Amino acid sequence: MNEDNFADELTAFVEMFNTGTLILLVASILVLWLINWCIRYFMERIMMRFPTRRFFIMQLSTLMSFTLYIVGGVVLVVGVLRPPQEFMIAVGGSAAVAFGFALKDVAASLVSGLILLFDRPFQVGDRVSFENVYGEIMAITLRTVRLRTLDDNIVTIPNSRFITDVVASGNLGAMDMMVVTEFHLALDADIQEAEDIVRQVIVTSRYAYLKKPVTFSIEEVQVAERLSIRLRAKAYVLDVNYEKAFQSDITRRASSLFRERGILRPLR
Known part of the structure; x- marks a missing residue:
């Protein structure tokens, strides 16, 4: 009986990744990326037109990217792959344990990214000091914070570091x-x-x-x-x-x- 259930689950899994589904999945990912690129391009054009409001515009762009990827990821899994409920229950337990150990640092950074977004110890556009790095926050992504130093170097720091370590913001959203x-x-x-x-x-x-x-x-x-x-x-x-x-x-x-x-x- 168990062997029959396993065979049925394996068949369901294989059927999820047929040629049509894979093409639709890749196309959907490309559409998500294109929408996000268009959002950032549109926001950059607005910033050039309204430079005094660039901090608000950059923060809005980051929030829209967060929402797009989270909602889009859920829609892709549920709407495109359409995994059967039995398969999700059977695979979910073992996958959670395996990915929990493998991706614990990534998961910590994802959760930290959401905390940074709402707790806001600093904002996009702020000048911050973190350990021996000083510069402007360019982007707060799902996993990392990108900071541009005054020497025009891009430094990428995992979100989880900002939750446990001390960070100083020089302007906290202000222009001056x-x-x-x-x-x-x-x-x-x-x-x-x-x-x-x-x-x-x-x-x-x-x-x-x-x-x-x-x-x-x-x-x-x-x-x-x-x-x-x-x-x-x-x-x-x-x-x-x-x-x-x-x-x-x-x-x-x-x-x-x-x-x-x-x-x-x-x-x-």
């Missing part, structure tokens, strides 16, 4: 972000004048977001075995894409004014 720029001065330098110079440089920068305050912190630090004054300027850039341009602009112009006005720097 704080940028900290450091200057080192000699111990006998005129600190107040140096601060006034840096403030002047910041407020006249085309990249500065002046609706938020410009602040400073001053402390003694050791540089090359010598004591010096570290002046840290904390200001906001109007768009995270201009982070390094803003920092470079401040550093270049402030350093030039330091030389012109005789602001002493640490000796080598």
